[in-house]
Amino acid sequence: MLIEGYGHGPVVAGESLVGRRGFWANHLLAMCGDGTCAERAIPEWFGGDGADADALAEVLFDPEQWPVFRVLVPDGHPVPGVVVVYRNLVDEFGVDCLLGGQDRCLVAGLSWQELIRVTDCPEPPADSVQDVSGRFLLLLPLLSGEWSDEVVRERIVAALVAVGAPEGTVGRAAGHLLGHLERRALHDAVWGSPLSGG
Template sequence: MLIEGYGHGPVVAGESLVGRRGFWANHLLAMCGDGTCAEPAVPEWFGGDGADADALAEVLFDPEQWPVFRVLVPDGHPVPGVVVVYRNFADEFEVDYLVGGQGTGAGFSSGSVSGLSWRELIRVADCPEAPADGVQDVSGRFLLLLPLLSGEWSGDLVRERIVAALVAVGAPEYTVGRAAGHLLGHLERRALHDSGWGSPLSGG
């Protein structure tokens, strides 16, 4: 796998990790770590438990292997795909969102994606005939890109979609409403603080 600008990084395909217990706790709890919540989110809200999340964290944040999750689109799609990279240095880690090339090629631009509008997010997540090299499941594609949501959106519509996606990936139905509300609250607070955060894919 080749990613421009990551020539010295030990990137590996990570799509097989998406279906493992504890994956969504690791990926989505990162959105909720700003210390603004009276009730902190817990791994159990997203499927699995703390032990599952801890076990998978050792894989996701391994400095010797940086998992890459490709959310690709076919040629001619109106919005480019996105490549999610867990960039794990020994003393720090970040999750990078890169503009993905169209089609099934393994090379991607190193240009970063700072945000997606609701329309762009849905177009990428729901695109028909997603290339086989990347994540295929629509709910998984949506949740992988959810941290990028920016701009204006309908809270009810986004909450409904988050709930459906979480249930589809195995989150408990009795806590999924709390999890969705928690994620939406963090997205809304971030949008208020970063009102100028536009999408490089649409020019605004």
């Protein structure tokens, strides 16, 4: 696999990891790590447990293999897809989100409409994450701008249940994620979206 700008990075296809227990804890807990909540999010809210999350973390954050998750759309789709790269440099870890088309620039944020257009597109390419809930949750950290809390919360709950989060705590997990998105949006209000030309 070759991704422009990551010629020296050992990128590998990561789509098969999306269905493994502990994946969503690793991916989504990163959103909740700013220390602003009285209650700390835990891996069990997202399916699996701490041991599952730890085992998968060794794969996700391996400096010798950087997982890449392609959330692509068919040619001619009104909004380009997104490629999520776990950039596992030893002293500079990060998750980069790049436009999925020819122009692989970094994506700072997606509006609610853009997020839904990418995640819900019919018949995504075969080399892309296929599951709609997985596509949505992979790109959820990019949500910016304005949105309806009720609509977003309902979608987060449905997506979490679909990927195996326990129904008993899914409301708490969704509220926690939404709270972090809202706090971040207040700080990142100047972000434009490369998908809309902003």
